[in-house]
Amino acid sequence: MKRMLSGIKPTGRVTLGNYIGAIKPFVSFQDDYEMIIFVANLHSMTIYQEPKDLRQNTKDLIALYLAAGLDPEKVTLFLQSDVKEHAQLGWYLNCMVTMGELSRMTQYKMQVEKAKARKDTSIGAGIFNYPSLMNADILMYDPDYVPVGDDQKQHVELARMVAERFNHRYSETFKIPEPLTPRVGGRIMSLQDPTSKMSKSDPTGKGCIYMLDPINISKKKIMAAVTDSDSHVRYDKENKPGISNLMEIYSILDHKSYEEIEAMYEGKGYGEFKKDLAEIVGAELQRVQDAYNKIMASGEIEKVLDEGAKKAGRIAYKKLAKVERKMGITIRK
Known part of the structure; x- marks a missing residue:
């Protein structure tokens, strides 16, 4: 091995x-x-x-x-x-x-x-x-x-x-x-500045989701994430870095390809996409936090x-x- x-x-x-x-x-x-x-x-x-x-x-x-x-x-x-x-x-x-x-x-x-x-x-x-x-x-x-x-x-x-x-x-x-x-997820970017890496030392905290933060706060950060003036959910890291970063998070956590995500939100706006992503992130955080609490107590x-x-x-x-x-x-x- x-x-x-x-x-x-x-x-x-x-x-x-x-x-x-x-x-x-x-x-x-x-x-x-x-x-x-x-x-x-x-x-x-x-x-x-x-x-x-x-x-x-x-x-x-x-x-x-x-x-x-x-x-x-x-x-x-x-x-x-x-x-x-x-x-x-x-x-x-x-x-x-x-x-x-x-x-x-x-x-x-x-x-x-x-x-x-x-x-x-x-x-x-x-x-x-x-x-x-x-x-x-x-x-x-x-x-x-x-x-x-x-x-x-x-x-x-x-x-x-x-x-x-x-x-x-x-x-x-x-x-x-x-x-x-890694091909996907190697570098998740800031939710407020998708040209910079998501950092623990984010000065405002708005661009960063912390694993042990309250779930509702993390969902709000997803909803407030920077995208662009276009409304098409399409992976294009160079021209659409904000939505591409969110799609990367979606792809990793929900095990879907970019093509599948694009097809799911064809004709739909960023609002619906962000709402669904917020639920996906929230569910992942809840699962990890529940396990974390048991481990810390054990x-x-x-x-x-x-x-x-x-x-x-x-x-x-x-x-x-x-x-x-x-x-x-x-x-x-």
């Missing part, structure tokens, strides 16, 4: 975009792949997190993974910080990349531009160095595939390059992973994380020992 690996940061509340793009696909993958999924809480340290919020967001994220249908018997689910080898391998691999390579990473360049805009040149070193930790996260487990959105493919490409560099210098050690980009999260860390730790221990022997860090051969 092929192995697949992914991680998600516990910063901010989980959005419908996170659910559709990252969490929900894993439920279908878990029967076909050996899944390793971690909560990337070390990566959350690149910017300050209020401790109580980080703790709650981490717990919520794990509970939502399980509520979505991930089976701990099929999936290895753990906290990144519980497997100490991540940070150690991250340092070794950090010594194998150049400052030029790290400075070309999109996230770092975005932070530089934001710093310039606010006339503040102070950018945390974690923002610059985090791709090396991400390289370790990926390469530690020799995955065949790493599912990513279009905006994250750059990270997998860097991991591939570092793996090839290490293998060339020290002999075959890491598997070269392949990025896996106390099973700690057990799942403990078991996941043990399984991941066994793989990580062997890989790190192999890396250290190859590099000469340890005197053992």
